Amino acid sequence: MAPVLSVRGLTTVFGSGTQELRALDGVDLTVHAGEIVALVGESGSGKSLTGFSINGLLPGVARVTGGSIRLGEVDLRTLSAREMRQVRGSRVGMIFQDPMMTLNPVLRVETQMRDALRAHSTLSRQEVRTRLIAALAEVGIAAPEQRLRAWPHELSGGMRQRVAIATALLHSPELIIADEPTTALDVTIQGQILALAQRLCRERGTALVWITHDLAVVAGIADRVSVMYAGRVVEEGPVDAVLDTPAHPYTRGLIDSVAASQPKGARLPMIPGRMPLLSDLPQGCAFAARCPRRSPLCETTRPEPHPTGAGQTVRCHHPLTEPAGAVA
Amino acid sequence: MAEFILRRILQAMLVLFVMTVLVFFGIHVIGNPVDLFASSECTKACLDEIMVNLGLDRPVWQQYLIFLGNLAEGDLGRSFTHGVPAMSLIWERFPATLELAVAALVLALVIGLPLGFYAGLRPDSWISKAIMGLSMIGFSVPIFWIGLIMILTFSVKLGWLPAIGRGDLVTVFGVRVSFLTLDGLRHLAMPAFTLSLLMMSMVIRLTRAGLREVMTSDYIRFARANGVPEYRVLGWHAMKNLLIPIVTVLGMEFGGVIAFAVVTESIFSWPGVGKMLIDAISVLDRPLIVAYLIFVVTMFVLLNLVIDILYSLLDPRVRLGAGAA
Known part of the structure; x- marks a missing residue:
């Protein structure tokens, strides 16, 4: 079956000319219908930027300069601004990180949802109301009629995120990009939102890109995972394979940094150093300076993606799936 | 409440x-x-x-x-010089001032909002830079100078607009106004524009700054991510947030414009309360001065009340209640 979303060689830059910084460099991403793909990485690795590159909402200083973003049969990069607006909301939905900031503080829930609904359909006032009440009920909001009349500040964080999800799902888009939608929520609410998103995507066959830095969330929700580092996907594969037998030393480091993965009382391992600045990317592998397995090759040559045999694709000269002896 | x-x-x-x-x-x-x-x-x-x-x-x-x-008992006394009740003098002249001030406010919004929007949406274009430069001048140049230069240009040199007075008046609901006759409008144009310059500059700067801040917010991205048309995103989702600081500042400014239209009224011989106050002060006509100031203070208080109510309509997080004052 053809994938819903197929991103190939996506390159996004900040600024222009000599000031140009490559924030995304050749990102590949494939999502099928009903599949949940997690995009993980540290802050600044380019995971949110990938999301905004797909739906064309990059901040003014950034622009996509290379690659293709195919949604079904259409390459989104070839669409005009006007056609892109038609796609947003109807075929690609987005859920944001902080529900406190996502809803407009001076507009009622109803106004915001109605604008989203009317953006792609012409319905009577009564039909709009019925649709909105049904949408709120579907994401588990009690007394949806009253909530519709509420102002955002009258709702809790979890409730606002439900409203945002309901709004994003109004036109049953084929693809939803969720940019860390649980990060700002309490753990118990996080679980509810995760379960909700998972259920809705499975039921409707929606493709979901879940951007997060939380590996526990990845393990709980995703089918596949792409690990990003300094604007590139360094490892990609089925979630079990990547989390159980990571091939990239960076993925290993991420997994080891999760407190729950270590024996009680043990010193928590961490990845030394920090991600290189975009303005200061090394010639070779961007992770080389922090990598325990680096060789002279890593510092001169950029690794290309290759399959590991266990279902993953990894960008590493010395993946963990090879015996340590291979390290020169 | x-x-x-x-x-x-x-x-x-x-x-x-x-x-x-x-x-x-x-x-x-x-x-x-x-x-x-x-x-x-x-x-x-x-x-x-x-x-x-x-x-x-x-x-x-x-x-x-x-x-x-x-x-x-509601008696503010009689003017020393005119011998009639001070309040009746004020009421007689107040419509002229109010008309001038409202015209100035309308001009400030009608011209200021679009210019500010443009400058906020395209901050790097040279037109935006010109707009911002002009707003800076509007802030800094004294009103009397602008007024005199306008009279010199449009009345003396070009002869397009009359320099003084209110022109033909029409009585509407017992109040005599200028803005409904062509001649009245021609008389109103220069003083109203002069008086509006400061407010206009403020509207431009507030709109631009507010828009630039609002446009980077998540809720604007959210609206766009849902495919809401751009005119709706700018004209309503962003606009309603922008209006909060503008209403606050203009509301306070408007009282000042009415109370201190003195300079503009003097230059254009506009027969309003400002001109009357200056005359009253020069002869120490105490009842008239006191009555005028009581009138101004009352007006400020009422205006502030109106602003607070408007504010609560614009921003649902503000509720006028026990703890609000």
Whole structure:
């Protein structure tokens, strides 16, 4: 079956000319219908930027300069601004990180949802109301009629995120990009939102890109995972394979940094150093300076993606799936 | 809400009391008005007679008590120079000032909002830079100078617009206004524009700054991510957030524009209350000055109340209630 979303060689830059910084460099991403793909990485690795590159909402200083973003049969990069607006909301939905900031503080829930609904359909006032009440009920909001009349500040964080999800799902888009939608929520609410998103995507066959830095969330929700580092996907594969037998030393480091993965009382391992600045990317592998397995090759040559045999694709000269002896 | 308004009224009465004390005793210290407006042939006996008539022969604290007593009955006294009740003088001239101020406010919004929007959406274009430069000039250049230059240009050199007066008037609901006749509009154009410059500059800068901040917010991205058309995103989702600071600032500014339209009215000989105040001060016409200031303070209080109510309509997080004042 053809994938819903197929991103190939996506390159996004900040600024222009000599000031140009490559924030995304050749990102590949494939999502099928009903599949949940997690995009993980540290802050600044380019995971949110990938999301905004797909739906064309990059901040003014950034622009996509290379690659293709195919949604079904259409390459989104070839669409005009006007056609892109038609796609947003109807075929690609987005859920944001902080529900406190996502809803407009001076507009009622109803106004915001109605604008989203009317953006792609012409319905009577009564039909709009019925649709909105049904949408709120579907994401588990009690007394949806009253909530519709509420102002955002009258709702809790979890409730606002439900409203945002309901709004994003109004036109049953084929693809939803969720940019860390649980990060700002309490753990118990996080679980509810995760379960909700998972259920809705499975039921409707929606493709979901879940951007997060939380590996526990990845393990709980995703089918596949792409690990990003300094604007590139360094490892990609089925979630079990990547989390159980990571091939990239960076993925290993991420997994080891999760407190729950270590024996009680043990010193928590961490990845030394920090991600290189975009303005200061090394010639070779961007992770080389922090990598325990680096060789002279890593510092001169950029690794290309290759399959590991266990279902993953990894960008590493010395993946963990090879015996340590291979390290020169 | 009722408690909020009541509290506002009590605050206003305190302000009024302090203001009247200051003005009353202040004018007493400056000099004797009778010396200023009595004719030069007036003898000592004649002067004394005027003093007794106006009640100026009593100690100032007694005069103040009498004034307070009359005030409680709603009587603000008669003008020394005109001999008619001070409030009737103010009411007679106030429509002219109000018309000028409202015209200035409308101009500031009609011109300022689109310019500010443009400058906020395309901050790097040279047109935006020109707009911002002009708004800076609007802030810095004195109003009387602009007014004089406009008269020099449009009345003296080009002869397009009349320099003084209100032109043809039409009576609407018992109030005489200029803006409904072509001649009146031509008279209104220059003073209204002059008076609006400061507000306009403020609207431009507030709109631009507000828009630039609002446009980077998540809720604008959210609206766009849902495919909401751009005119709706800008014209309503962003606009409603922008209006909050603009209403606040303009509301405060508007009271000032009415109260201190003095300069503009003097330049264009606009027969409003500002011109009247200047004349009253020059002859120490105390009842008229005090009445005018009471009027202005009351107007400020009412305006602030209106702003607070508008504010609560614009921003649902603001609710006028027990703790709000």
